Amino acid sequence: MSETQVKLPDTNKLVISSSPHIHEPNSSVPRIMKLVLLALLPASLASIWVFGLRALWLILVTTVSAVAIEALCNRVMKQKLTIGDCSAAVTGLLLALNLPPMVPTWVCIVGAAFAIILGKMVYGGLGYNPFNPALVGRIVLLLALPTIMTHWTKPVVPKTPTYVASAKLEENASDAAKTAQAEVKKEAEDKKQGGFLQHFTWTREADAKTQATPLAIQKQAPVQGVNKGYVVTSATPNKPFIQTNYTCMDLFLGNIPGSIGETSKLAILIGGLFLLVLGLIRWQVPVFYIGTVAVISAIAHAVSPEAYSPALVEILSGGLFFGAFFMATDMVTSPLTKTGAIIFAIGCGVINSVIRLWGSYPEGVTFSILLMNALTPLIDKCTAGRPFGALPHKKEAK
Amino acid sequence: MSTFLQKFFYGGIHPDDRKVSKESAIQEAPLFPTYTVPLSMHIGAPAKPVVKPGETVLKGQLLAEAGGFVSAPIHSPTSGKVGPIASCVGPMGNLIPCFTITSDGNDTAAEPMPALDPKESSPADLKKRVGDAGIVGMGGASFPTLVKLSPNKPVDTLILNGVECEPGLTADHRLMLEDPETILAGATACATILGVKNVYVGIEANKPDAIAKMQSLASKYGVQVCELRVRYPQGAEKQLIYAVTGRKVPTGGLPMDVGCVVSNVGSCAAIGEAVLQGKPLYERVTTVTGRPVVNPSNWRLRVGTTYGQAIALAGGVSEDPAKIISGGPMMGFTVYSLDVPIMKNTSGILLLGPEELHQFEYHPCIRCGRCNDHCPMQLMPATLGTTAENARYDLAEAWNATDCIECGCCSYVCPSHRPLVQFIRRAKADIMTRRRAAAAAAKAAAAPKPEPKPEAPKPADAPKPEAK
Numbered sequence: 001m002s003e004t005q006v007k008l009p010d011t012n013k014l015v016i017s018s019s020p021h022i023h024e025p026n027s028s029v030p031r032i033m034k035l036v037l038l039a040l041l042p043a044s045l046a047s048i049w050v051f052g053l054r055a056l057w058l059i060l061v062t063t064v065s066a067v068a069i070e071a072l073c074n075r076v077m078k079q080k081l082t083i084g085d086c087s088a089a090v091t092g093l094l095l096a097l098n099l100p101p102m103v104p105t106w107v108c109i110v111g112a113a114f115a116i117i118l119g120k121m122v123y124g125g126l127g128y129n130p131f132n133p134a135l136v137g138r139i140v141l142l143l144a145l146p147t148i149m150t151h152w153t154k155p156v157v158p159k160t161p162t163y164v165a166s167a168k169l170e171e172n173a174s175d176a177a178k179t180a181q182a183e184v185k186k187e188a189e190d191k192k193q194g195g196f197l198q199h200f201t202w203t204r205e206a207d208a209k210t211q212a213t214p215l216a217i218q219k220q221a222p223v224q225g226v227n228k229g230y231v232v233t234s235a236t237p238n239k240p241f242i243q244t245n246y247t248c249m250d251l252f253l254g255n256i257p258g259s260i261g262e263t264s265k266l267a268i269l270i271g272g273l274f275l276l277v278l279g280l281i282r283w284q285v286p287v288f289y290i291g292t293v294a295v296i297s298a299i300a301h302a303v304s305p306e307a308y309s310p311a312l313v314e315i316l317s318g319g320l321f322f323g324a325f326f327m328a329t330d331m332v333t334s335p336l337t338k339t340g341a342i343i344f345a346i347g348c349g350v351i352n353s354v355i356r357l358w359g360s361y362p363e364g365v366t367f368s369i370l371l372m373n374a375l376t377p378l379i380d381k382c383t384a385g386r387p388f389g390a391l392p393h394k395k396e397a398k
Numbered sequence: 399m400s401t402f403l404q405k406f407f408y409g410g411i412h413p414d415d416r417k418v419s420k421e422s423a424i425q426e427a428p429l430f431p432t433y434t435v436p437l438s439m440h441i442g443a444p445a446k447p448v449v450k451p452g453e454t455v456l457k458g459q460l461l462a463e464a465g466g467f468v469s470a471p472i473h474s475p476t477s478g479k480v481g482p483i484a485s486c487v488g489p490m491g492n493l494i495p496c497f498t499i500t501s502d503g504n505d506t507a508a509e510p511m512p513a514l515d516p517k518e519s520s521p522a523d524l525k526k527r528v529g530d531a532g533i534v535g536m537g538g539a540s541f542p543t544l545v546k547l548s549p550n551k552p553v554d555t556l557i558l559n560g561v562e563c564e565p566g567l568t569a570d571h572r573l574m575l576e577d578p579e580t581i582l583a584g585a586t587a588c589a590t591i592l593g594v595k596n597v598y599v600g601i602e603a604n605k606p607d608a609i610a611k612m613q614s615l616a617s618k619y620g621v622q623v624c625e626l627r628v629r630y631p632q633g634a635e636k637q638l639i640y641a642v643t644g645r646k647v648p649t650g651g652l653p654m655d656v657g658c659v660v661s662n663v664g665s666c667a668a669i670g671e672a673v674l675q676g677k678p679l680y681e682r683v684t685t686v687t688g689r690p691v692v693n694p695s696n697w698r699l700r701v702g703t704t705y706g707q708a709i710a711l712a713g714g715v716s717e718d719p720a721k722i723i724s725g726g727p728m729m730g731f732t733v734y735s736l737d738v739p740i741m742k743n744t745s746g747i748l749l750l751g752p753e754e755l756h757q758f759e760y761h762p763c764i765r766c767g768r769c770n771d772h773c774p775m776q777l778m779p780a781t782l783g784t785t786a787e788n789a790r791y792d793l794a795e796a797w798n799a800t801d802c803i804e805c806g807c808c809s810y811v812c813p814s815h816r817p818l819v820q821f822i823r824r825a826k827a828d829i830m831t832r833r834r835a836a837a838a839a840a841k842a843a844a845a846p847k848p849e850p851k852p853e854a855p856k857p858a859d860a861p862k863p864e865a866k
Contacts, residue, residue, distance in 0.1 A: 006714035008706055009690070013718045014734050015755060016491070018820045020806030021748075022413060022565070022727040023756040027813045029764055085761070127762030127814070282767075336767040336780055385776040387801040388408060389636060389646040 029126070032280060032331075033086035039271035039280075040093050040326065046254050046264035051101040052156040055260040059096040061105055066092025066112040073121040087126045091115050094134035094326060097261020098319065098366075099141075102153050107141060114140040131373045132330045135366050142366065152213050152257040213258045215318040215362040251316035262319035272325030281329035284341040289324040290315050292349025293356075300357055308357060320352065323365035333373040340376075340383040347372045409774040410629040410637075411807045413728070415604060416565040419687045419694040424572050426698050427711055429505055433475045433702030434486050434739040435461060436496040440534040441541050442468030444495065451482040456508035458678050461497055464529065470542045470742075471532040473678040474499055475700035477506040487735045489724035489744070496739065499702065511676030516587035524587050524673060531672035532679045532742070537570075537633070537662035538725055540743035543669065546661065547591045549654035556589050557642050558599040560608065560663040561626060561633030564726025567746040569683040570663050572696045574601070574608040581663050582612075582619040584670030592659060597621040598642045599663070604628045630728060631805040635660050637774050649801055664745070684740060686712035688749030690719040699740045706736030708747055719749040728806045758815035769808035769818055775801050779808035779818045786821035791832075794825035802826060 047055040070088035074081050082088075095115050099108065115137025123129045142149045250256055254264025262268070275281045297314035300307075309317075328334060328348050335344050348368040355364025438444035445462030449455055455474040462472040474480075481498035488494040514527055529544035537559060558581070562570040574581060589597050599616075601609050603625050612623045624642050626632050636647045638660060645656040653660050661669075664682060671677045680701050687694035692713030699708055705722060709715065723730035724738065727748055769779035777798055785793040799822055808818040 006710045007716070008709060008736060009715050009722060009749065010718040011734060011736060013720065013752075014722060014732070015720050015757070016732045016734050017721070017757075018817070018823070019723075019730055019804075020728045020809050020819065021721055021723055021730065021732070021750060021756070022754070022810065023758070023815065024411070024413070024811050027811065028815065029761055029813050032764075032766070032813055125762065127764045280766075331764050331766040334765075336765055336770045336778060338771070341767075380778075380781070384778050384781075384797070387649055387777055387798045388640075388775045389651070389801075390649045390798075 029085045029087070033090050035278060035280060036090050036275065036326075037086065037093060039274045040090075040097065040261070042267035042270040043097055043261045043264065043322065043326075044093070046267035047097060047260035050155045050254050050256075050263055051153075051260050054101050057105075058099055058101070058103065058108055058260060059093060062096035062099070062108040062112050063089055063092035065109045066095065066116050069113050069116045070121065073117060077121065079125070082125055085126060087120075088116060091120065091133045091137075094261075095137045097322065098134065098138045098259045100149060100151055100153070100258075101260050102151055103141075103148055107145060107148055111137040111141045113137075127332055129332055130376070131370055132327055132333045135327060135370050135373075139366055139370060154257055155255050155263070213256065213318065213362070215356065248312055248316055251313065259319060259322075262322040265316055265321045268321045268325055272321075275325070275329070281325070282338065282341045284338060285329045285334065285345045286321075286324040288342050288345035289328055289349045289352075290320060292346045293320055293353050296350065296353035296357070300353075314353075314356070318356075318363045319365040323348075323352075323369055327365070328369050328372070333376060335376050335379045335383065337380065337383045337385065339385075340379040343379050343383065344372050344376065347375065408776050409772045409807060410631060411772050411810055412629055413565050413810065415628075416687070416727075417568050417571070417604075418566075419685055419696055420568040420571055420605075422568070422572070422693075422695040424569075424576055424683050424696045424698055425711075427700065427703065427708075429476060429501055429503065430700075430703060430707055431501055432481075433499045433501070433700060434496050434704060434737070435472060435475060435499060435702040436486065436488065436494045436739055436741060437462055437472060437483070438494055439472065439540060439701065439741040439743065440470045441539065442466060442470075442545075445469060445472045447483065447497070449480050449497075451480055453480045454478070454502075455480055455499065456506050458510065458680060459508040460678075461499075464532075464542075468542055468545050470534050470544070471530065471678075472497075472701075473532055473680045474508075475680045475702050476501045477504055478502040487733070487738050489731045489733055489738055489741065491731070491734065496702075511672070511678075513676055514587075514673045516583045516670070516673050517590060519587075519590070519673075521591045521593065525591050527672050527676075528587075528591070528669055530678070531668070533665055533668050533672060534679070534742050535662055536664035536668060536682055536743055536745065538729070538743050538745060540741070543661065543665055546659055547588060549592070549659060551654045552657060553592050553654055553659055554594055554657045555596045555598065555643055555659070556585065556592060556594050557638060557658055557660045558585050558597070558621070558663050558666055559633055559635075559638055559660050560599055560601040560605075560612070561638060562605075563602060563628075563630045563633040564728055564730070564746070565630075566687050566748045567685050567726050568687070569685045569696055569745050571605050571608055573667055573683050574605070574663055575611055577667055578611050578615055580670035580674065581666045582615055582621060582670070583674055584666035584668065584672075585621060585661070586619055587669055587673045588659070588661060588666065594659075595620075598624050600624045600626050600632075600638050600642050602626050602628045602632055630807065631774055631803070634774065634803055634805060636803065649798075679742060682740070682742060682744070684708065684744050685746035685748075687746065688719065688723075689751045689754060690715040690717050690749045692716055699744075701740055701742060703740045704736060705733060705738045705740070705747055708740060709736070709749070715749060717751060720752040720755040721748075721750040723748040723750065728810070729804065760816045761814040763816060764814055766813060768811045768813065772807040772811050774805060774807065775803055777801060779822065782825065783808070783816055783818040783821040786825035791825045791828040794822070795829045799825045800829055 044059055067083050067088045071083050092112050095111055115133045119133030119136030120129045252265045256263050276283055294311040294315050298311035301310045335341050351368035351371055352364040355361055443465035446465045447462045449461055456477045459474045461474050464471050478499050478501040483495055485493040486496045533543040535541040560570055560574050585597055599612050599621055609625055616623050626641050631637055639645055639653055639658050647656055668679045681698055684699045685696050686708050695712050697711055722733050724733055763780050773779055782794050782797050782799050802822045804819055806819045
């Protein structure tokens, strides 16, 4: 080959930059956020299955308003549009999944506004917020509108036939349990007659049946007995609403009252495992959070079985799974280090259990995560690793 | 296979290794009409010229002698006429003084230095030979090997660095396959100089042929081959020492603090040639690779060959590259001229096509912690990046910025595309300037003082970074 045929680089097209010159492929903030949205898909679908199209409506309204409010903030703050990073959509969806099914539409918008403005934009946007924005939105709503935010309704899905079948096995169950079962059976038949149309409740139902969440039940009157994973709640005359019983399977599948996204632990697990496999969340957070709650509940139950529910019921109730997989793992507001993540998760678990077992609120997930968010910088500072090869006690010697 | 010490160092990344030229045998480059030989191809004082412009020199003849203890002599890559001392663009973009050697076409070699025996010759003779041959660290840092072989602390281990963890580069790999005996002879000479018994060769597990080759010669030369995990930056000195011996080089310390000396296999081959053949270091194996390169290949190039000539040897380019990198993609330097000369430490010339150009707008840190998980020095790059971004270099110092080895793993993994290692470099530069100023002030204060000297600048007085 002669010299003339060889093409040499055009030096005018060369770029000068500091190393490294390569970047990990497919790694960007929008991609992470889109994957989180994808991971929330099972929980969103489950919410629609459990609470009907009302859930879909809440999800759409909250997510769209969160994105719109962020765009508005960008405009007012004369920033570049940041909705492209999809973090506003994640915040909106997380908030939506944390709402009770029958909240009015305006509450969704107010909640999204507080989440985005007070939770994120006042600090300078994504990355600078000390608290989880979705939880900020939720806590504002919970404190300002306690009645609306604790208005729980029955799921629209009828009880599963397996449940009824297993109920038949309970020959020796207490009268209360039998009454409860009979009610459930009757209700299931009602629902079946209502058919699939039950799902199409777009608007707020005036006659939506109020029903306490399992946690509220436990708070009012503790679980009386557990047989074969069968949770029977006491029916006391002065607390007439405590007449529902849930199996652990119900708690797991999500066929229970609660915030729309938090009820189905199965769906949350699918999404959470997806995030774990992709390495987007640290396994330490859900494992230690749920583990701590389980241990404390188990101890409490062992000490006083009449007063406290068993560990399995405790961890499957309320928003613990949702919080542990999707809220406490929020990158911006949780510690950077692995050790820090463990401390953070254990702290969340302890605060959550304390609130649940001895506090005045039935649920403590929101408070526990927000409180630990406040401690995150401190945890980071305390758990910062020594550099590789650091001399022992070098700092003290200084 | 000797996998006895596959220790995991903390963190690191595993980029696509891009080693397309690993099957390409080392080729001899033809003689070029001129060579641009820089006077400073090493860390430390530039070499002092001993020939005058217009003088005729032979291949391997001394052009410049070491300009100090931390320095290295420079030899002519061919026979011909020495031009006036001019300046040329170095790989880091700065102008460096250089000789221009105009070849006479005969390539007449000077009388080689007498051959030595790597095992039997006296350590002093061998050491002098390493110095006279102008050997420097050929893995990239170009630290004069003579200095490395003169530790002032007891040393019991010599580690040969055959890791070559930078994506794309295959020069050391080919050298280990094609010339293992010279490498091991050089290693034996180093061991004799240092008086050490333990000699290890660290090779990443993705080069099984090189491991097998070295293994077959291991007992003959009394070395142990360590198959190492494929993980960038496995070839970083501190990480390599930890992987092979389990020892941790203390913060701010040198390998000799833990009784180790690390030498690149390329340097060992050069030492081997200097000892066995009396040949000074004026050529090296360099990889010319990258997607735009027509024939990614390995070449034995003389010092002073230009990048343009080297790229032409590899068949030129099929498209205009976006970057020409001296070294590998993780730690190499981009060059803007084809006239940059090959130096003693040019392990590779990597070209990146326009589609491989990664230019990003960076975003705020989302604290995902990935940099933290991947930092081989167990630092907190996220925190360091934020402090340096805000010109709080005092805080960066408190967060151990000076321990950064600038491997670039943090920037590689950052989903916000933050230039973390670049931020940290800026912080390090500032901290070093400040420390030097403080040291100078302390020295001035210690000297008989005619009047009180100003204090060392306070952290708050740190100069603001230039406008972005």
